[in-house]
Amino acid sequence: MTTLTRWAEERRQRFSLRTRVAVLAAVCVAGAVALVSIGAYVTVRQSLYQQVDDNLAVRAENVLRNPDIAATSDRSFPAALLSLTDVEFAVINGAGDNLIDLGQREPPVGVDEVRVARGLMRDHIRTDSPTDRRVYAVRYGNGALVIAQPLGPTRDLLENLAVVLVVIGAAGIVLAALAGTAVARGSLRPVLRLTRATERVARTGDLRPIPVSGDDELARLTQSFNTMLGAVAEAQEHQRRLVADAGHELRTPLTSLRTNLELLLAAEAPNAPSLSEQDKAEIHRDLRAQLDELTTLIGDLVELAREDAEQTTWEPVELNEVVEQALDRARRRAGDVHFDVQVRPWRLIGDGPALERAVLNLLDNAIKFSPPGGTVRVRLGATGDGFAVLEVADQGPGIADEDLPRVFDRFYRSQEARTLPGSGLGLAIVKQAAVRHGGQVLAGRAPDGGALFTMWLPGSPE
Incomplete structure (x- = not known):
């Protein structure tokens, strides 16, 4: 990155958003004003020069159409030439010499006018740069009529127009910058409040x-x-x-x-x-x-x-195998509690160890509340809507109505559970694992009076 580029980047970062909005508004208006001004100036310039050309052509046409002759004591000349006394004119021959001298101001005569006098062109119009005149030549008799008009007044008008356009454009840019600043200040006030709130949160919490x-x-x-x-x-x-x-x-x-x-x-x-x-x-x-x-x-x-x-890598998991592995671990500490198991294949994308821990927590919870010689019922099967349901039911005292809404809260333990070992986090881990895998878990009562935990998990049977 060059020094100039770094300087530009630092300047850009130093400007506030309100300043950038105001500058952007001013730049947009400046571009629009510049285009309009250039278009207006070019249009007016072409129109004024066209008016000069049309005026010279009309004046020459009037001379050509008027056959009257005026005479003095020593010579005669076309009477229509008297109407050209406010412009420079001459009637020239093929050598470029002026044939009529009425004391008028003579126009500049060049190669193009001579060619018209010789009949090589019918007419010709040009700008004579050394004298700053617009020169029109048209075939006239055996020579050519040459008419010239100074362009000074036209150029003065164009210069005045350019000054007016520049002044108006500058005023428009200034007004646009002021309006952009006002609009930015009003529009960005919520952003300013948001910025202050963010700074307040970072500073005070x-x-x-x-x-x-x-x-x-x-x-x-x-x-x-x-x-x-x-x-x-x-x-x-x-x-x-x-x-x-x-x-x-x-x-x-x-x-x-x-x-x-x-x-x-x-x-x-x-x-x-x-x-x-x-x-x-x-x-x-x-x-x-x-x-x-x-x-x-x-x-x-x-x-x-x-x-x-955050879980970054999930893998295909056979949920039925996860349940079997959790059952193997639960049986080793179940004592005389028995398991009635019916498991069907189910596959999903997830975290196998987390799911095994959740299933093991459900089994340990059922073992803890089961009476001696009791049976824990475990069922895993599809529901037909893209979900599998895992049910774990025990034959214990069940869950009281006032405890049902809070059994999955962290560290929550019912009155009956306070005398038993446990941390109060097992069911919270079960709920969190189910939610992370796009499922849910509910607590209720089993048909024979014990607790029933039902967990839904998405996936497919194959």
Whole structure:
């Protein structure tokens, strides 16, 4: 990039949008004025010169048509020549000599006029640059009649016209620049408010919406920006709740861990009462349980954060195989809970590990609430509208009416679930995985009274 180009780019970036709009308006008007002025000047110029030519031709034609002869004491001459006393004229022969001398101003005679006098041309008109005259020659008798008219008055008129056009054009450009500035200032006022709001958000984090007036493109832009601010505010609130809930959930196992560790350390201090082997075994079991709970909670948080991140590469996934793999993992920790499984082939494009985690969470939830010896029913099949439906039902106590709307909220746990292990994030992970894959998941009651979770996912049977 050359120095001149860089300078031009820096100047362009330094100009505000309002300045660029005003300059653009002035440039457009300047171009239009220049075209109109040039067109008007050329048209008037041609018209004035044509009038001069027509006047010379008419004057010469009048002389040719008038056969009257005027005479003085010593000579005679065509009477029509007396009408040419306000212009320069001459009657010349083939040698270019003037045949009639009435004391008039004689026009410039050149080669073209001589050729007309010799009969080589009927007439001829030209501009004599040295004398700045328009010269017209026409065949007259055995010679030629030559008439000339100075072009000074015509040129003065054209110069005055050029000055007027320049003045009017400059005034129009100035008015256009002022009008462009006024229009830009008024039209870009919403943009200025939007800019100030953006700077305010960046400086203070204040996400209050911007007042909207009108229904034009800038108003819609402001509405879109307000929508974005609302989404950012919602995301911030969502993040704040997530951090607060995660801190609350982490506090309980960490407090228990701290208490048990302090108890073990205090028992090992000199002169401190020792703990029985049974008490130590119970504390060790509590520590392992609390570590498992903490590990599960942190793993769910990491999984939830991974689900929130943008997925860049998806692959073909056999959903029936994903369900079978999740079942293999669930059976190893199901105890005496049985599974009634009917799975049909289904393929979709997605994230296999995320779907397996979602299905495993549904199975673990069903195992957790199933009674000893209970059965978890698992069904996977097509619905006929481009979606597959996965149903997981248990024989537990079911979901209370007041808990149904919130079972998929992060960290939400019903009264019955608070006494059971879990982080309150499993079903939130299920919902997020379903939504990311273009599906949905609903909670309800199974026919035999337990909980029923139904997840729809798009795809095809082959």
